[in-house]
Amino acid sequence: MYHVVGGGIAGLAAAYRLRDRGHEVTVIEAGDDLGGLAATYETSGEQIEKFYHHLSKSEETIVELAEELGLGDDIEWRIGENAYYVDGVVHPLDTPWQILAYPHMSLYDKFRLGMLTTGIDVRGGWPSFDTYDDLAAFEDVPIKEFVVDHTTRGVYDQFVDPLLDAKFGERKKDVSAAWFLGRVKFRGERDLLRGEVLGYLQGGFGRLLDTLVEAVGHDHIQMGTRVTEVGVTDGRVATVTLDDGDERVEESEGIVVATMPNVLEALTGYECAVDFQGALCAVVTLEESLTDTYWLNVAHDAPFGALIEHTNFVPPERYGGDHLLYVASYVQSLDDPRWQASDAKLRDLWLSEIASMFPAFDRSVVSEFRLARAPRAAPVYERGYLDLVVPYNLADELAEGIYYAGMASPAQYPERSLDGGVVAGFECADRITAKGAMPDAPEARVSPDLSD
Numbered sequence: 001m002y003h004v005v006g007g008g009i010a011g012l013a014a015a016y017r018l019r020d021r022g023h024e025v026t027v028i029e030a031g032d033d034l035g036g037l038a039a040t041y042e043t044s045g046e047q048i049e050k051f052y053h054h055l056s057k058s059e060e061t062i063v064e065l066a067e068e069l070g071l072g073d074d075i076e077w078r079i080g081e082n083a084y085y086v087d088g089v090v091h092p093l094d095t096p097w098q099i100l101a102y103p104h105m106s107l108y109d110k111f112r113l114g115m116l117t118t119g120i121d122v123r124g125g126w127p128s129f130d131t132y133d134d135l136a137a138f139e140d141v142p143i144k145e146f147v148v149d150h151t152t153r154g155v156y157d158q159f160v161d162p163l164l165d166a167k168f169g170e171r172k173k174d175v176s177a178a179w180f181l182g183r184v185k186f187r188g189e190r191d192l193l194r195g196e197v198l199g200y201l202q203g204g205f206g207r208l209l210d211t212l213v214e215a216v217g218h219d220h221i222q223m224g225t226r227v228t229e230v231g232v233t234d235g236r237v238a239t240v241t242l243d244d245g246d247e248r249v250e251e252s253e254g255i256v257v258a259t260m261p262n263v264l265e266a267l268t269g270y271e272c273a274v275d276f277q278g279a280l281c282a283v284v285t286l287e288e289s290l291t292d293t294y295w296l297n298v299a300h301d302a303p304f305g306a307l308i309e310h311t312n313f314v315p316p317e318r319y320g321g322d323h324l325l326y327v328a329s330y331v332q333s334l335d336d337p338r339w340q341a342s343d344a345k346l347r348d349l350w351l352s353e354i355a356s357m358f359p360a361f362d363r364s365v366v367s368e369f370r371l372a373r374a375p376r377a378a379p380v381y382e383r384g385y386l387d388l389v390v391p392y393n394l395a396d397e398l399a400e401g402i403y404y405a406g407m408a409s410p411a412q413y414p415e416r417s418l419d420g421g422v423v424a425g426f427e428c429a430d431r432i433t434a435k436g437a438m439p440d441a442p443e444a445r446v447s448p449d450l451s452d
Helices: 009-020 061-068 096-101 107-117 143-150 153-174 177-186 206-216 261-268 343-357 418-434
Strands: 002-005 025-028 075-080 082-086 089-092 195-201 226-233 236-243 247-251 254-257 276-286 295-298 306-309 323-331 366-379 402-404 444-446
Touching: 002 009, 009 025, 009 206, 009 254, 009 418, 061 206, 061 418, 089 096, 096 107, 107 153, 143 153, 143 177, 153 295, 153 323, 226 261, 236 254, 254 261, 254 418, 261 402, 276 343, 343 366, 402 418
Parallel strands: 002 025, 002 254, 082 295, 254 402
Antiparallel strands: 075 195, 082 089, 226 236, 226 444, 236 247, 276 323, 276 366, 295 306, 306 323
């Protein structure tokens, strides 16, 4: 029996592949809901994710999984329109003529940024097409230094810096150019005449989770249960202690920890130095549309970083005609006043800011405001991040039979994604399937502290 700790998409993917290959598996989820950051709300129509999700064309493994589960034909590829809110004006930035019309960068700035986004290095006057192939080469380079060197100071000041402020706040100076380049590549599939191509599953990604749960089997998932101890004998995982109100010990061939690394540390003592950001994300239900764009980045110092109008991407008819708007903000510390604020206070703060940005906005069109909080929503991809990544197989570091598929795994570098969760779960399952006999080792026992 293998035990998978965490019922998010990585844990479910690991359990699915292990079951598919003939292993006995139990998924242990401490909470009352499955899905992690891909959990959903009910609407007047189809479900909506609590935290915004879409697919980029580079996310291939999750598409293959959807096809395996009979959902492949339900992935729709749509144009996700992007814009930048600067000085009270929404500037669309999808088509070449819209980009050319953007007034806050020079024509040369736009040319240099365009070359970078297409992977062409034009420094020195002669184009190079392989400069950006190895992201690790930029792992120790600050983003500002990289952008100024590879594009222009105008690109950094007028375009990149406000985005970094919204994403990383005071930590922006710590983040590596490898993350920035990875982000460019991750979001780089475009229709030259219309804009960015993004994918969404009809009915929401909750359908994928539900289908995964069915494939794993409800009898193989334990909700409201914590793993409180991992027993190791002769250098191998032998038992796990579970607590759902009654503590019990089960024999185990191994565990896949598919959660945040603080849980891995609590269970095994393995210390991960990756810092995480918190996220605040509201789904606002409106009677009418706020903007004409899907993803609106905000250049000024707003109490949120972006407005993502989901129903400008997926038709509002699928949600009973309601218009659904995500308001999203990252916090670098849980001491941030926004994190400390009540839901009611954040509602008033955010809606007041939206009214300031869009004078025609009438708060009476808001019928619902649902706020989700994630204290560890995404890594801070600081310089040297690769040295902090947690290996899939922790046999050398801890004991045979301990695997990691959480947010600090290699699959979530240089950008986190749903696809990365599936990849991490599959990678752990593949290593379990391929493992050979291990030499004996002295008996040890790993005891946790789950007070965090």
